[in-house]
Amino acid sequence: MDLTKKLLISAMASAMLVGCTVPGSHLNIEDKAVVKVSQEESNISEQVNVYPLTAKMVSSFKTPRVISKQNPALDAEIAQYQYRIGTGDILNVTIWDHPELTIPAGSYRSSTEAGNWVHSDGTIFYPYIGLVNVAGKTVTEVRDEMANRLKKFIESPQVDVNVAAFRSQKAYITGEVNIPGQQPVTNVPMTLLDAVNRAGGLAEEADWRNITLTRNGSEERISLYALMQRGDLTQNRLLRPGDIVHVPRNDAQKVFVMGEVNNPQLLKIDRAGMSLTEALSTVGGINELEADATGVFVIRGNNSQEESSDTLANIYQLNIKDASALVIGTEFELQPYDIVYVTAAPISRWNRVVRQLLPTITGFNDLSEAALRVRTWP
Incomplete structure (x- = not known):
């Protein structure tokens, strides 16, 4: 075997040895279970x-461009809105011309302290008439019932009922707002836009195109972009007790x-x-x-x-x-x-192919020149 052949064999052996120890990661799928895909499924062009x-x-x-729209349905819902009393609320009952019934504990206590707490069974206690079921009723309905029952003890009673503390019903706003948390539902109607403003507005990373309103297990997607930027009032909602408004991050x-x-x-x-x-x-x-x-x-x-x-x-x-x-x-x-x-x-693309081939071509040229030098060595 002449020197040229020995040199070529040595070079090939070195290349094979190097190929076994190439640095860097590699994933070989030949020894793995490859799921076969039919030709129809693999043809993505179609x-x-x-x-x-x-x-x-x-x-x-x-x-389609979002345009400004009115929301007459929401306006009607707000006009007809009435707060309904719930467990934990505190009622303030006033009987005109009867201060002993109005503030029996003294005139220096606040309405919240001296008011009537709505108990877990939905009732309050009031002198003369005893337990009054108030849960789920409006203040007007409670006032009429108490006035009718007090007629037995007071001539032509003038009764006024209002909520001194709203504690029973809440809506929740979560996610990318500056002040997330619960917001009380009161006798003043609270819309989605009101809740966002009370929460300090949207945070910097908020996705205001995909707000979700969850009510009774059902989820509705709302765009605050359409509401706040384009004036589409049909995106606004009157919030109800238990509603959850979530403002997601704009990661998507x-x-x-x-x-x-x-x-x-x-x-x-x-x-x-x-x-x-x-x-x-x-x-x-x-x-x-x-x-x-x-x-x-x-x-x-x-x-x-x-x-x-x-x-x-x-x-x-x-x-x-x-x-x-x-x-x-x-x-x-x-x-x-x-x-x-x-x-x-x-x-x-052609230049990239050439750049891939250049190292191989250069290697073969160097090997050929080395073999030539060996052959012509004196």
Whole structure:
């Protein structure tokens, strides 16, 4: 065996040895149970629709603009609102011209201290007439009942009943507000907007487009963006005892910008929303040396019930080879979990292949030169 063959065998043995100890992590699936997928299921191309974003078509993809609306149903509900007494409330009962019945413990005690506590059985005790069932009734109903029962002992009693302390009924506001916690339900109607304001307003990380109102086990999604920013009063609600208003974090309000851009990253959609052009601007624009300006794509998973179940995703393509097309991108509003992907130009992809081959080619050239030097060694 001549020296050249020995050199080649040594080089191959070294390469095989190095291949067994390559640094870094690796996942080998050959020795694992791989789930077989049919050819029909593996063909993703048939499950994706591609729509070009043109000046004429972009309007059909725009999210309907929220407009200001009145809420006559809420106005009527507020006009008819009456507080109903509950266990734990304190009532203040006044019998005109009979101070001994009004404040029997002395005139220097507050209404809360001298009032009538609603017991766990829903009753209060009052002189002469004994137990009065007040739970679930309005102050007007309690006043009429007490006046009728006191007629036996007082001529033409003038009775006034009001709630001195509201303690029985509460609504709750949780999540991304500045002062989360419980808020008492009183004789003054409290709407969702009132509750948010009493809680100190929304926190910086609040997702105000997906507020949830839970009532009697049912959950309703409400947009405070439409209510507070656009004046859509149909999003407002009159809160009832036991309601839970939750303001989530905006963690789900994110889009992914990838591919040939100057600073690929995850972006969060702010309260005003985010357009395609705004997302590209935030990441420093496309990489002018590597990107294919005709291939700016928005990949959107199919979460709509209106789309066919066979559609996996919709892809929207924007051609910004003419930079004026970025105006079209300002009209295309991104949605949570959209993927903005900018493809590489064909020459860039070819250059990457070449860069992968260069080390191997260089290694073979060095090996050939070494063998040549050995062969010509005197």
